Amino acid sequence: MEMNMLTREEIIEVLAPYNLWGGREWKAVMREKYISSIEKRLPHGAVALIGTRRSGKTTLARLFLMRSVEAGNSPDATLYVNLEDPRFSPYLKPELLEEIFSAYRTYVYSGRDPIVVLDEVQNVPGWERWVRKVLDLGEARVIVTGSTSSLLRSELSTLLTGRVLPIEVFSLSFEEFLAFRGFSGDIKSILGKKRRVEALLREYLEFGGFPQVVLTEDESLRGELLRELFEGVVLRDIAYRHGFRDARTVKIVAELALSRFSSLVSVSRLRNELAGIVGRKVSPNFVDAVLDAMDEAYLSFRVPVLSPKVKDAMRYPKKLYAIDTGIANIVGIRFTENVGRLAENAVARHLRQRFGEVYYYRGKREVDFIVKEGTEVTRAIQVSWDIDESWDREVEGLVEAAKTFGLMEGTIITGWKSCEEKIGGIAVKCIPLWRFLLSLDTNPQPSRPHRP
Template sequence: MEYQKIIRNWKEFELPELTPRELELPIYKDFITTISGPRRVGKTFLCFQKIKKLLEDGISKENILYINFEDEKLINSDSKDLENLLNAFLEASELNKNQDLFLFLDEIQVVKNWDSWIRRVYDTKKEARIILTGSSSKLLSREISTTLRGRVYNIEVFPLSFSEYLTWKGQNLKIKSILEGGKDSIIAKKYFQEYLFTGGYPAIFRNPQLKNEVLQSYYDSMIFKDIVERFKVSDVKKIQILAKLIFESTSREISYTNLSNKVKSLGFSMGKSTIIDYLSYFEEAYLFFQVLKYEYSFQKQLGSIKKVYCIDNGLLNSVSFSFSENKGKLLENLVFLALRGAKKEVYYNRGKFECDFVVKEKNKVIQAIQVTYELNSGNRKREVKGLFEAMDKFKLKEGLILTYNEEEKIEIDKKKIFVKPIWKWLLE
């Protein structure tokens, strides 16, 4: 491996033009910063955004190293390669001794035994600020050695939020005007219709005509690189079948028994334990998320029927073409992603009726949210009762129904239910 050439390429590399994300990437003296998230959501560009800020703040580029380990020249790298790359960088650089050393190591999970090397650098090079990225939600707990736990600060990167989507579309809208129904609200609503179906993967902005092809390639990479190769899945066909069934079940409750029966009806067998394993792989790759039913007993909660959500509406529509017909479920998926992106602890509630989301904070449910495309004579009673039941259970005075475009206030027994358009709620 030509270590010097790799370092030289970095030194000659010019940072691309960047459309900034709303995310900040803090770097702390006593912590390793990790950036986790699915493929192609902008983890690399977040690193570049931070490097640009460091340079603007006067940090010498001689003190900054960035390496992407999915570069074909670095295939099958191990901890020895990490050591050789760092030494080659130190030898080729005129370090500013008065400044810290910044190491940006992109897609680190593909390097064999990387965690032991990171631990040693963390312990021995006190001037080093280490920033790692990876396409695994378990980058922290599964792979960072126990000696580093408690010394890691993690940031999750998801596809663009609606606010970021508007910025990337060149729309510098005034939030106050949107929320108060001003002229900007018409523009926001127009772009929300687009966002609902296309999702927030950044590459779609550059190649809108290739949306389905690009998103299908992302899905294939998740399945083959992040799941099949990573977890050594032997039966690729089965995991592809299960993934397609989960896509069709997005924003709905799933039963392991029902999934097993569906797989069987397609001519394959898949036991409950295999389904549980595969679902955990999907979650680690940031393809799907599982939401538990709220129960006061932890044991009951774990054994409850889960609901599933997908990382991106555009991906969902591209892989499962029929899903776009159900706008209500697309809206629900979008609300989940907003809550998950805000690091909310989310459950669903089911009694006689269902409430789509209850948000827990410090051992207490603080919010109940119902999602529906519209309130009409056929569903109004059911949607309101499901929300009211959750409000009553958790002693909440206010509840929220999110719709595509309706706005009103409902009062029942001194409890208030606010009905809001989702596109307004996403910008609050």
Template sequence: MTTKEILRQVVINQRNELNIQKETVRRELLDKILDFFEDERIIILTGIRRCGKSTLLKQLMQNTSGWCYLNFEDERLIDFNAKEFETLNEVLIEAYGQSKIYFFDEIQNVEKFETFVRRLQDEGKKIILTGSNASLLSKEFGTRLTGRYKVFEVYPFSFSEFLLFKNIAVNKDDFYLSEKKINLQNLFGEYLTSGGFPEYLKNQDEDYLKTVYENILYKDIIVRYSIKKEKILKGLVNMLATNASCKFTYNSLKKTLGLGNAITVKEYISYLGNSYLFFEVLKFSHSLRQQLNSPRKIYLVDQAFNKISGLTFTPNKGRNLENLIFIELKRQNKEIYYYSNKNECDFLVKEGNTITKAIQVSYMLDETNREREINGLIDAMNTLKLKGGLIITFEQTEEIEIEDKKIRVIPAYRWIIEGAD
């Protein structure tokens, strides 16, 4: 049980400690979320730990009024339960006055929070929730609030946000000016290595990244799902990190980890997905059975994790670039598959029921890979009846025409700055 006095102490302490700074990097999602404020649905911000969800909340506070706030990830609230929400609401009104907007950080730590949230919504309040685990969108939550919420996935900084962090302004002429272009390439090279975790970019402390990783592993996975085979989980994470941007099967991982069946592997990967640490990509097929039975590809949420000692991440620049492009597509809320037939293509983007884009990623096109990369893209374009395709590189630019097909070769930094289209 959490007494009213403890609740009062927590609410007032958190209110007084709120540091709403105007100089923080304006997140790209901010305007999209603000546009959604007139909608009655609950807003849910979800994403990996330390990617900037709380800062985004503060930016929303900065652009709105009449709100109250509580972060449930506070050790003083460890015994808080759903029966105490009414008392909490009384304390929030004491501290903030009557509020029309409720900001709740990490509310999924409280079982059956959905009932309270729905009551607030029925009273006409605007609700914004954050969580670092996809279990925030539990089956129970979805059942109680069917169609009454909108999810925004938050990721570490994009390259465009990284440039804002560095106070670098870019316009389209910079792509054609040698000095500016070289500077952009150097900055992108730094981003490809450093990643986009805001706090890490400020202090460059690799121990900080290790702490983030360990919190994800222990708080979001081992504790949440009562994992008993910690060594197996850590071995799996290391294998997936080593093979980021590569194909895998549950059975192949099962054999390597020395497990009796693939169920544990499948469950653990789903937990890693719920924590937003890794993402699976399916092979594109019109047959659902073939899609589910084919090898999958695995991607990591941010390239910064390759700096953690004890984890064996690939030093392969091509795979790192492919991983980065995948996350940029996820950031754009795209439905993504890979293509594999006679040849292979890294990404297919699906909108509705139609594949609209075919994208190949190659750090550098040269005589050793040019034919393979182009043939893979052309194969996908022919199969899916696409007139245009894209090859994303580190720095190369080119226009390729093969019969009636047009392929644009573009540097990754430019593709991202232009809107990843």
């Protein structure tokens, strides 16, 4: 095979500083649920860690390699490949993966069953063909990471159907955030520190859960990190990857959309606002394509209406949420004016992580979230930071939705209030946001593949 751009010796020189066998050590707070999830799935095929940049995919993959060494495997039996290293960038094709693996097998490890991590694998067109070959021949166990949900569609739905088990990686949940801040244990043990937890909740709503941001003490620097993250996703994972020519206009669409987080987002309204800003006509198809790309890059996600009528699903716009409240804040209005919407966004992200698909309900009143598990509706949820000001409206919608979907209860997520009342035959429960975010099991779930 002709590979005159990098020799195998040069490949090892690139790889060594990243790897345990090259003397690299990795230190990070353990996210045990994800590590356990990888450990459980890897014997049954390759594992794909998919999520937005800086959510912790790379760290998780590295920690898993360290865990395997701690369990008795040789450091030489692990290989981490950073496919965003600029020395690889001119040669990103499946042949490069084969040369990297051959160089590793020649100079580092020729034994059985190595673990190979391909970080940001979407940078290599046709990567799935090489992974399929390795799996078919039993040459290695493979973990891939990617910052685009397209890995859940065409790549995994063709050559790798049933061979790769995807896990979506999110920024820190509130439970993980507390662990990063030194809190652990169940809700009973946390109750004695309730005021401190409530203060940390406000911090979590304002700055979000990206690990690097959480571990940064300087608030102004946190803002800079979030801004840099936002712009990096827009430029690299949206504008460049999808071939949009005008990155500035793409960024404006993203900012306009995210400034409306926790709200219905209309493509036609966004198009009109964008046209006023850029001073020219804008195609609604362009705006819609950018919104799709934002979802694919895990910058945002949208929630559709749940209705048995197809025309309702097509007529009503989707609600848009940021993948992390820190991202919502960096492009939105100030935190003190925004806390109710941030609380709703935090609930949306929590439900999205736990259940995958989430909806809203629109009847006489709107209900923020309807959860389906399989074909069955299991939860109806409202979010109201100050429930005393909106009790009648929230309850009316919740009771209507519960009766529509045959539920016996509905939940209102509040700033601080707890309550339980029977209204119209429906049990209405109020749960403070901090408690709700700690109450639902958020073990990493196998992602539900999007339809191609």
